[in-house]
Amino acid sequence: MxxxxxxxxxxxxxxxxxxxxxxxxxxxxxxxxxxxxxxxxxxxxxxxxxxxxxxxxxxxxxxxxxxxxxxxxxxxxxxxxxxxxxxxxxxxxxxxxxxxxxxxxxxxxxxxxxxxxxxxxxxxxxxxxxxxxxxxxxxxxxxxxxxxxxxxxxxxxxxxxxxxxxxxxxxxxxxxxxxxxxxxxxxxxxxxxxxxxxxxxxxxxxxxxxxxxxxxxxxxxxxxxxxxxxxxxxxxxxxxxxxxxxxxxxxxxxxxxxxxxxxxxxxxxxxxxxxxxxxxxxxxxxxxxxxxxxxxxxxxxxxxxxxxxxxxxxxxxxxxxxxxxxxxxxxxxxxxxxxxxxxxxxxxxxxxxxxxxxxxxxxxxxxxxxxxxxxxxxxxxxxNRLKDAVLYEELIENAITIVKNDKSLLPLRDLETKTIAYVKMGDDDGSVFLDELKKYTKVHDIQGDSLVDLTAKLNDYNTVIVGFHRSNQTPWKPFKFTDTELTWLYEIAKTHKLILDVFVKPYALSDLTTIENIESIVVSYQNSVLAQQKSAQLIFGAIEAKGSLPVSVGPYFKAGKGFLNNVLERLSYTVPERVGMDSEKLKKIDAVAKKAIDGGMTPGIQLLVARKGKVIYNKSFGKHTYEDDDPVVFNDVYDVASLTKILVTLPLLMELEEKGVVTLDTKLSQILPDYKGSNKANITLKSMLSHYARLRPWEPFYVHTLDNETKLPSEKYYRTTQSEKFNIEVTDNLFLRSDYQDSIQKIIRDSDLLPKLQYRYSDFPYFILKKYIEEYYDQPLDVLVQEHFYQSLGANNTMYNPFHKISNQRIIPTEIDDYYRHQKIQGFVHDMGAAMQNGVGGHAGIFSNANDVAKIMQMYLQKGFYGGKRYFKAETLDKFNTCYFCANGNRRGVGFDKPQLGDDGPTCGCVSLNSFGHSGFTGTYAWADPEKEIVYVFLANRTYPKAVSNLLLKENIRTDIQRLIYEAIVE
Missing domain, CATH: 3.20.20.300 (Glycoside hydrolase, family 3, N-terminal domain)
Incomplete structure (x- = not known):
């Protein structure tokens, strides 16, 4: 008592x-x-x-x-x-x-x-x-x-x-x-x-x-x-x-x-x-x-x-x-x-x-x-204020919790070693999560009618992400796994590295009888659109994991538990205000893009703007062509034309320079014996990549292979069926003689130099360097760039010759060709010189979407670091991003284009002198500014249906948009 x-x-x-x-x-x-x-x-x-x-x-x-x-x-x-x-x-x-x-x-x-x-x-x-x-x-x-x-x-x-x-x-x-x-x-x-x-x-x-x-x-x-x-x-x-x-x-x-x-x-x-x-x-x-x-x-x-x-x-x-x-x-x-x-x-x-x-x-x-x-x-x-959206996003980012992370599997690194499958569990939609995962690398949606069916399909993958999605409609909706789902989960975990992401309250984990084989477990709390997006970004290290469990769950997870993880400096996706930009001002870009489409300057456009490592504007406009009804969407790929120079040849050369294989002062005769005794023997890499080497701008190689009378591809050089002797596929059902690539190199080597040393843009350096790089590695350029860069970057939409790799429904056509190939060019490179190299040119040939191009530009912006991997030293980037001949009236860096020295040039005139980028003949443009931490990508097919008039350039569409981007900076 x-x-x-x-x-x-x-x-x-x-x-x-x-x-x-x-x-x-x-x-x-x-x-x-x-x-x-x-x-x-x-x-x-x-x-x-x-x-x-x-x-x-x-x-x-x-x-x-x-x-x-x-x-x-x-x-x-x-x-x-x-x-x-x-x-x-x-x-x-x-x-x-x-x-x-x-x-x-x-x-x-x-x-x-x-x-x-x-x-x-x-x-x-x-x-x-x-x-x-x-x-x-x-x-x-x-x-x-x-x-x-x-x-x-x-x-x-x-x-x-x-x-x-x-x-x-x-x-x-x-x-x-x-x-x-x-x-x-x-x-x-x-x-x-x-x-x-x-x-x-x-x-x-x-x-x-x-x-x-x-x-x-x-x-x-x-x-x-x-x-x-x-x-x-x-x-x-x-x-x-x-x-x-x-x-x-x-x-x-x-x-x-x-x-x-x-x-x-x-x-x-x-x-x-x-x-x-x-x-x-x-x-x-x-x-x-x-x-x-x-x-x-x-x-x-x-x-x-x-x-x-x-x-x-x-x-x-x-x-x-x-x-x-x-x-x-x-x-x-x-x-x-x-x-x-x-x-x-x-x-x-x-x-x-x-x-x-x-x-x-x-x-x-x-x-x-x-x-x-x-x-x-x-x-x-x-x-429904903008600041509410900003806060909501911050809340979700700060809440998502990693409660298990064996061997630091998260965030996912070394993408070139991973084959990733996504398996959806639960009764609600997980498509947003899957789409966001795909922004970072190849992730395949795998479904099965039975466990045997599912596990068989998963044999080709070493990493599985299971998203457990249940209704976000009210907080009282069911949240538990079914017995079948638990059985499937345990079986997948036995044979794969498994990441389990639950988009419900953490009590869902209380039914797990074992977590021994599950390497990583993420609690995302809700199945909202933003929770799915942010959780995918966290898995790939684009944002940090900051949350801690608010409740204890079963025998494995105690309240307060939560693993922190460092970001890998991959692009994340957010609203402009979080990086000091104004959403309303950025909306002005829409009007310029629509003006270009309505004015017949291009059928469609992909646009992306990133700042401080975050994509804050990513929109598509128009259609694949003026005639069809296919709208341009996020994962459609464009022929990026000369962006290939800085997306392929330049990074491979920078890699060789950093290894000490070449220097900027290396002469052509030192890397290619064929050039000894030629008029180009003493041209350095620095001068020719700065377009300051008296090289001719280009050569219409294809014209030499046309019949003099019909102006059609000559039977001397082409066949409609592939064979060992005619093995270069210039377009659908048209094959060039296999030995003609040697002729291209000979024409370039033997060509006259321009009479005067001055800035003159030329494609020749990239034909020359393609030959050198492929001979050095004894591998083709398309294989090299995938293995050295794209696979680890997660640039899974970037490739040569997409006709053989993805559906034509995703490939934007570039032109109705009535002068060489005489058909609609879709899935094959638009540039004739690249087409005559089996679609793999050092100067052209790459197809990509804006998101992938942005990854590569962001890697450059971050001085060679992206996704937890260092591709180049900072000083290497600085060497190539230097205007060595500015005093001679040449604005170019080594491979990179640079801002104009006077009134006219490739930018809006509002970018920093430290910025760099490139443009492409098909209407493409990519630019990065280290001082403002901005990446801007513009992809278009202005050459469709005809490449004759370049209204995008005449109307300053790309640079007007660039100006609007800078006007939207508010800090």
Missing amino acids: RQIYFILTSFCISLSTFAQIAENPLLAKDAVAQQKWVDSVYNSMALAEKVGQLYMVQVMSNQDQATKEKIIATIREQHIGGLIYSLGGPVRQAKLDNELQSISKLPLLIGMDAEWGLSMRLDSTYAFPWNMTLGAIKDNKLIEQTGRHIGEHSKRLGVHFNFAPVVDINTNPLNPIIGNRSFGEDRDNVTDKALAFMNGMQSAGVLANAKHFPGHGDTDQDSHKTLPTISFNKTRIDSIELYPYKKLFKEGLSSVMVAHLKVPSLEPTGVPSSLSKNIVTNILKDSLGFQGLIFTDALTMKGAADFKEVGDIDLAAFKAGNDVMLMSENVGIGVSKIMEAYNNGDITEARLEHSVKKILQAKYKVGLNHYKPIELNNLVQDL
Whole structure:
């Protein structure tokens, strides 16, 4: 007995000590004026009006007219104090709210159950992550920002009370109603998150509401369906369930919602907590000293079997000490019951005055003493702000958690050694995740009708990413693996390196009986579009892993666990504002791109802009051709023409220079014996790659192979079927003599030099270097560049001769050729000289998409480092990105084009002199600026259907877009 007495005494002492600290959170800054207004309003009210203020009635903006009329009648007849909105759209709600407010004699206090943003209840507004997701975030400043943004949304929609944050400490994985709504199981983490959220929301002028008092986190029953029991003793409840409330009360929490629970240790009679005077008055108000508003949970919930008559539960709730009766079964009867008790002396004037004046204090604090209707103009835009998107993205990035990472498999490195399959589990969509994974390397979607079928298909892969996707629609959706899925998971793990990524709450992992063979496990918490995108970026090391588990799961994962990983400096994808750029200004690019297409300058365009290693603009415009209906999409590939020079030949040469095989001063005669004694023997690599070597610009090699009379490919040089002697495929069903490549090299070697040394762009250096590089390695250029660069970069859309490798549906046509090959050129290189080299030229021949070109340009921008691998030393890049002949009026670097020295040139004139890039005949352009950390890629097929006029160049389309990019920089 003495022990029980000691526990109860300690419990009361700890609460009463706290009570001395709590202050009235409903006081406004101008408390004297507030009190005057409250007293004046209260003294002017009749008894029915006072009692009516105690009620908050549920309203849905999508309800039918009959229901609406009942609400209007309730406002007029019962003088209710407030409304709680749920379901519907923001504009409808705002219009309805303005109408209902105009009917009420005293402005209504508006509440909303928007725990993670308005879209919990509204169908058109921005939602933030669930509390469980937020619980994984270590930076509580982000949580405070979230509360602030939700508060701003609420205020804009005329909402004064948001029934958030949930402060339940979820220690029960089987909790069917809290779960994702909780910040987690650690009391300090939950308290800190709730406090940050509360401070943020209340700083926006919206009052917070902590729920569900005294604590709903450790129950396995749904209080909407039954009356759950919290069976813990007072000591446990005081140290765990009540812990967050104490700190929030001290910091100014405005209101509390009392849970619908049975708590025998605090209320031995079995009365639900929301109706218990001992819980509401003795503990919450007296012992804890809470002076804010106290709301019941919905009075229509289960567990009121002892109340035979309608309205009795309202009276009991008020007698227990609650201030606001939420969602009464019948307001009219409830008001009558309370008035009857007042008139009978069961309720004193002081008791009624206490609650009503608190409600009036709250109304004053939120500005209802000077009520203004909701402004409808720009409402939806104001609820879907760009800064909300920025914050949402930051939240997701900071939440995703790596809970297992054997041998540091994540982030994935050495892509050239990995064959990766994606296997979807769960009943929801994972296509966004798969598409994002494919941005980094080849990832194949593998499906099977049976385990045998699936495992057979996985034999060709050494790494498997399993995405477990379940519905993100509500936090209460099913989250468990099926038995079949678990069996398949274990079997895949036996034979493959396995990355498991769960897009549900972490409790899904509780069903794993073993994790021994699963190398890496990622918890992404939700199956939203952004969670799928960011999780894929994390897997490839484009963003860091920062999160930690907010709850313990099974025997393997404890709360607080989370592996950090360093980024590998691969491109990530984000919104412009996160890298100091303006989205609205970037939208001007759209108009220029559309101008180019509408003006017949090119059928289609791919555009990409990255800054600080993040892609912030990536759009496609137009169609493959003017005639067809195929829109340009992300993974379509373009013939990039002369970009090949800096995407293939240049990096292979830089590699050789860095190894000491050649230097920039190496002469042609030193690397190619054929050039000894020629007029080009003493030309250096530096001079010829700077286009300062008196080399002729080009040679129409194909003209020499046409019939003099018909101007068609001569039978002397071509066949329509392939053979050993005619083995060079220049296009579909047209094969050039195998020995003609020697003739090309001879023509170049024997060609005259230009009479004057000056800047003159030439393709010849890249024909020459192709020969040298292939002879040095004894391998063809297309194989070399894949093995040395593209495979490890994850440039899986970059290739020579795509006709043989991917579907023609993904290949953008370049021209309808009526002078050489006499057919539509699609999948074969447009450049005739490259076509005569079997499609593999050092100067042209590469097909790619904007995303892959950006990877290579970003590697250059990062001084030779990308994806955790160093391709070049910084000084190597600097050697090649130097204008050695600027004093002679030549702007070019070694292989790279550079900004103009005067007014005219390849850029907008707004880039740094340290920037570099190249353009291509088909309309392509790639440029990187180290000073502003910008990569810009423009791909087009301006040569379709005819290459004669270059309107893109004449109209400065590419450089006008470049100028707009720089104008969008805001820092």
